[in-house]
Amino acid sequence: MLLLFSGNNTVIWSSSSSVSVGNTPVVAKLLDSGNLVVCYDSSTNEDFVWQSFDYPTDTLLAGMKLGKDLVTGVDRYLTSWKSMDDPSPGLYVSWMDTNGYPQAFQKRGSVLQLRFGPWTGVRFSGFPSKPNPIYTYDFVFNEKEVYSIFHLINNSIMSRVYLSPEGKEMRLNWIDPAQGWMPYLVTTVDMCAQYGLCGAYGICNINSSPACSCMEGFEPRFPVQWNAGNWSGGCQREKSLNCGNKDAFRKLSGVKFYHIEGVMEDGREIAVKRLSETSTQGLDEFMNEVRCIHRLQHRNLVKLLGFCAQKHEIMLIYEYMPNRSLDTFLFDETKGSMLDWTKRFHIINGIARGLLYLHQDSCLRIIHRDLKATNILLDNDMKPNNSVYILGIDWMI
Structure with missing residues (x-):
């Protein structure tokens, strides 16, 4: 039955x-x-x-979606078995976050977290780029869902993605003569995918030994620890920054970086928002927004720490919210269980305080145009901070 x-x-x-x-x-x-x-x-x-x-377990088949339905809240992710003969949930999970980044991490304690690059329109940065005759894959990101999916080019071939109990994600193809599943592709753990491995102003290259080095013009902040293989302290400038005509931005090609995240020289974590290249807003509108946001100071509003407006590089620098946005809790079965009524009331109250300040108590009367769960950011203590967009400028987060 x-x-x-x-x-x-x-x-x-x-x-x-x-x-x-x-x-x-x-x-x-x-x-x-x-x-x-x-x-x-x-x-x-x-x-x-x-x-x-x-409801996938440790296997992804052709036509299965790996990602989240933003309407129903259904989250599809792979979970490894505890062992080859124990199908209970193991240590590893592979999933797609709400920003469209494929992720893999060790569940218990989140000891290991990997993030692959963004969707380039053809593939995910950091994934093999060579076309193959067996399968194609695609990525969908809209207001209703975000997911990746693969399709078989030849339906006579059986192929699946498998997350092993050891945390290896691999593609297996069925081989008739051998009557078994044989590896076609194995995703190895890229040590450079670990966030912050080389610290501030450090660059990681898996083809180098050691993997971490400092950017040009920078040197290790703590040379003794750096030479011992502890690179988390990062790098510092060899010469102090001179805000004159001699200093400018240097373009680095072939580098993958983590976006909504960075570290200042004093060790503070920050979030960076960069103006979309397709935006029709100009420098005058940007500077007006900076002036407005700078005048808004409230414990339930994200603080603006700085900005950049040099040629085509237009960015805002905000304080970093470790717990990210409210939607990551509301639409996640595991994280959602952390929001008991006390925490929910605390968040609702904080949102209301921020809105009251914007609409009534601030020197600038501002109507929040884009209030939604993705724009409610949470700090370490789950205190809500409204992310404010005054002019509706198109930001690439």
Whole structure:
């Protein structure tokens, strides 16, 4: 007998029952794609009552989405087995965050966190770029969902992505002569994918030994620790910055960096927002926004620390909010459980205080035009800070 349970362990469907949705009977089907679905008996499309593709374990098949449905809150991610003979959840998870970055990290204590680069329109930066005859993959990011997906070019080939108990993510193809799954691609752990490995103004290159070095014009902040292999202290300028005509920005090519994050020379973590290249707003509008935001000071508003407006480089520098935005908690089953009523009331109250200041108590009367969960940022203590957009400038976060 096949049983389907709800989250509270109640049987909502079984193969021996005649359960209906409305007046239409539902049945279970195993599709050619490998998707086990419960659907209407007469259904010929993807109008499923339930599908196993929404709840992957350690395997990703062609046509499965790895990512989040922003409407329903369904989060699809891979979870490794505890061991080869124990299917309970293991140490490793592979998922797609709400900014569209594929991630992999060690769950317990978040000891290891890796982030691959952004979607370039063809592939994720940091992923193999050479085309192959077996599969293609795509990336979707809109107001309803964010996910990556792969499709088989030749349906006669069986291929799957597998997350092993040891944390290795690999693509396996079925080989008939060997009657088994053989590795086609193995994603190795890139030590340079660890955030902050080389510290501020450090560059990591897995083809170098040691992997960390300082940018041109910089030297290790703590030479003894640096030479011992502890690079977290980062680098500092060899000469003090001279804000005259001799100093300018230097373009670095072939470098992948982490965006909504950085470190100042004094060790403070910051968040950087860069004006989108497609924005129609000019320098005058940008400077007006800087002046306005600088005059807004409230404990429930994100503080502006600085800005840059040199040629085509237009950026705002904000204080860093470690717990990121409210939506990462609201739409995540695990993190959502951390928001008990006391914390929720605390957040609601903080949001209201920030809005009251903007709309009534500040010297500038400002109507918050873009109030949503992604613009409510949370600090270490889960205190909410409204991220304010006054002129509706198009920011690339």
